[in-house]
Amino acid sequence: QVQLVESGGGLVQAGGSLRLSCAASGSTFRSNKMGWFRQAPGKEREFVAAIRWNGVINYAESVKGRFTISGDSAKNTVYLQMNSLEPEDTAVYYCAASIRITMLTMPVGYDYWGQGTQVTVSS
Numbered sequence: 238q239v240q241l242v243e244s245g246g247g248l249v250q251a252g253g254s255l256r257l258s259c260a261a262s263g264s265t266f267r268s269n270k271m272g273w274f275r276q277a278p279g280k281e282r283e284f285v286a287a288i289r290w291n292g293v294i295n296y297a298e299s300v301k302g303r304f305t306i307s308g309d310s311a312k313n314t315v316y317l318q319m320n321s322l323e324p325e326d327t328a329v330y331y332c333a334a335s336i337r338i339t340m341l342t343m344p345v346g347y348d349y350w351g352q353g354t355q356v357t358v359s360s
Contacts, residue, residue, distance in 0.1 A: 239263035239349045243332045246354030253358070254320045259332030259351055261313035268334040271308055271315040274344060275328035275356075282331070284342040286317060295341050299325075322358045329353040 245257040261268060272287030286296045290310035303322075308315035315332060333347035340346025 239266045239334070241332045241334060241349055241351035243330065243351040243354040246330060246356045248357045248359065249322055251322060251324055251358055251360050253322050254318070255322065255356060257317040257319070257330055257332075257354060257356075259315050261334050261349065263313075266313065266334075267336070268310070268313055269336050269338045270341060270346075271313070271332065271334045272341065272347065273306065273315070273317045273330055273332060275326075275330045276353075277328040280328075282344055284344075285330070287341045288315060289338060289341060291338075293341065297342075319356070322356075324358045324360045326356060327358050328356060330356050 240262045243259045270289040273285040274282050275285050276282040284297050286306040288294050288306050303320050305318040331353045332351040334349045335347045
């Protein structure tokens with residue numbers, strides 16, 4: 238049984254910062270990639286950032302230069318440092334993980350998901 242637990246969401250003013258954390262548990266689980274997606278009300282879930290433990294990192298254009306993904310493959314842990322937040326970043330943020338190495342930026346490329354953490358950016 239693999240579980241992903243996110244933390245770090247909250248309410249912040251525009252221009253502020255938040256750091257999200259996600260830890261995957263499961264005695265024999267070893268991911269090959271972990272990522273962050275987000276979903277705003279009335280919109281589809283969209284890719285934010287992902288890291289493949291062989292060193293590949295990818296960001297959505299909308300967050301490049303503002304968000305940074307990092308993590309620890311041995312601990313199946315991933316972080317998302319979010320700076321210069323904008324009201325458009327308001328959404329529920331989901332952590333995801335998979336042993337597959339393909340489809341880094343697509344929700345279907347991930348097998349395990351966290352419960353989500355709310356990020357609200359006020360103007």
